[in-house]
Amino acid sequence: MDLAFSPEDEAFRQEVREFIAAEWTDDLAERQKRSKTHHLGKEATIAWQQKLAKKGWMGINWPKEYGGPGFTQVQKYIFDFELNAAGVPLGENMGTIMCAPVIMAFGTDEQKKEHLPKTRAGERWWCQGYSEPGSGSDLASLSLKAEDKGDHYLLNGSKTWTTFAQYADWMFLLARTDNSGKKQEGISFLLLDMKTPGITIDPIYTIDLPAIGHQEVNQCFFEDVKVPKENLVGKENDGWTCAKYLLQFERGNAYAPRLTRVIEHIKEMAKKERSDTGTRLIDDEDFARQIADCERELMAIDFNERRVFAALSTGGAVGANSSMLKLRGTEVGQRLELLATEAVGYYVMPFERDTDASLDGLTNQPPIGPDYAASLAPIYFNHRKTTIYAGSSEVQRNIMSKAILGL
Ligand SMILES: Cc1cc2nc3c(=O)[nH]c(=O)nc-3n(C[C@H](O)[C@H](O)[C@H](O)COP(=O)(O)OP(=O)(O)OC[C@H]3O[C@@H](n4cnc5c(N)ncnc54)[C@H](O)[C@@H]3O)c2cc1C
Incomplete structure (x- = not known):
């Protein structure tokens, strides 16, 4: 395994930096600065995605035949790293990362033609309809009913925790088309136009809503919603195959690029903040030890991600490694976010409610x-x-424990 970057890779890094310098405009930067979670809101997110699409850099995991950039694994890593280092969002979304690979692998030619170009161009926003009340970890127990009505299915039931359903043009969802066998059987993977009559989207008011100022998750209700049969992906009752295929893309992201930026940001703050003894916080022994500990964890994550992505470039699959990447990436991320709040002390406490009326x-x-x-x-x-x-x-x-350790 070679972890060094070639001159071509370094030239690509420079190209990414130049693109960011030219296209990440003051407008976008200002909007991001004023957002409490750095989320840009729908309009600006789409504007940014369209700039990336124009450059050919949306759908970074897509093969060239579907309009993807055909990045090598190393280029993907550099791209991810540079955007994160600059504090710029990736542009990738549930459509490009999760739904598109399923359509590419299991969809019909018509589905590919209809959905892939618009998704890659940033013109079609997708949401994920997997979880239901009572069916989260135990996803296969889902019960949203899709009744066969000849040329269409009739959906009745609900989905929950649906991120940004209020923005979405389309939803990819799992529905129950048969109840007779094992619970993993009888599930189908459907594509749903969110303008179809019978859909109600109710916001879920999470504990952080007043603090972040924007609505993120929803419960979606379906009452006699018609889904044309041509929107079935893969075979009827075999949606579990698509569902599992999709999850490896949902979990298989690189975490090190963002975490590297977070840790650098904490170090910058700690140079300005004071410890209890009046020294710069960065020079405080206990704080410095915590930073060093996180840097050690981060280095392990970074190397592990490079190892997995290097294997991918020689034909390997992410498989269960995606669980390892997700677990370590998110847990270390939360540890860093706690450290960041500790660095700033009581100034994290003011609870600013004054967000604009659009809840954006x-x-x-x-x-x-x-x-x-x-x-x-x-x-x-x-x-x-x-x-x-x-x-x-x-x-x-x-x-x-099952797939990697064989327990
Ligand atoms: C902010 C947010 C956004 C989300 N966005 C979406 C989205 O866009 N689309 C979508 O479909 N879903 C979305 N989800 C849903 C998410 O996938 C589920 O919340 C998750 O799968 C857990 O399911 P659950 O909430 O039903 O909890 P449960 O499955 O009920 O779990 C409750 C607790 O039990 C533990 N547990 C459950 N089973 C086991 C087990 N076998 N062994 C050990 N412990 C177990 C869990 O770890 C957890 O601590 C989102 C969730 C959140 C919080």
Whole structure:
């Protein structure tokens, strides 16, 4: 395994940096700065995705035949790293990361033609309809009913925790088309136009909503919603195959690039903050030890990710390794977010409610305390989700114990 970057890779790194310098405009940067969780909101997110798409850099995991950039694994890593280092969002989303690979692998030619170009161009926003009340970790127990009505299915039931359903043009979902066999059988993978009559989207008011200022999760209700049969992906009753295939993409992201930026940010803050004894916080022995500990953890994550991605470039599959990456990436992320709040002390406490009327997370108030303090608590609270969604940490440990350790 060669962990060094070639001159071509370094030239690519330079190209990414130049793109960011030219296209990450002051407008976008200002909007991100005013958002408490650095989420840009729908309009600006799409604008940024379209810039990336124009450059050919949306759908970074997509093969060239579907309009992807055909990045090598190393280029993907560099791309991810540079955008994160600059504090710029990736642009990738549930459509490009999760739904598209399923359509590529199991979809019909018509489905590919209809959905892939618009998804890659940032023109089609997708949400994920997997979880239901009572069916999260035990996803196969799901019960949203899709009744066969000849040329269409009729959906009745609900989905929950649906991230940004209020923004979505389409939903990819799992529904029950048969009840007679094992619970994993009788599930089908469907694509649903969110403009179809009979869909109600109710926001879920999470504990962090007043702090982050934008609505993130929803419960979606379906009452006699018609889904044309041509929107079935793969075979009827074989949706579990698509569902499992999708999950490895949902969990298989690189975490090191973002965590590297977070740790650098904490170090910058700690140079400005004071410890109890009046020294710079960065020079405080206990704080420095905690930073060093996190850096050691981060180095392990980084090397592990490079190892997995290097294996991918020679034809390997992420498989159960995606559980390991997700587990360590999210747990170390939460540890760092706690450390960040400790670094700033009581200035993380002001609870700023003054967000704009669209609930898009923008604050109009100048921050109380240093400007880097305002987003720390919102991000700390918001990111409690990371060890729950896409399979909780306990579930990832179960997968690893079976698939990696063979227990
Ligand atoms: C912010 C957020 C956004 C989300 N976005 C989406 C989305 O867009 N689309 C979507 O479909 N879903 C989404 N989810 C849902 C997410 O996938 C589920 O919350 C997750 O799978 C856990 O399911 P649950 O909430 O039903 O908890 P449960 O499955 O009821 O789990 C409760 C607790 O029991 C533990 N547990 C469960 N089973 C086991 C086991 N076998 N062994 C050991 N411990 C176990 C869990 O770890 C957890 O601590 C989101 C969740 C959150 C919090």
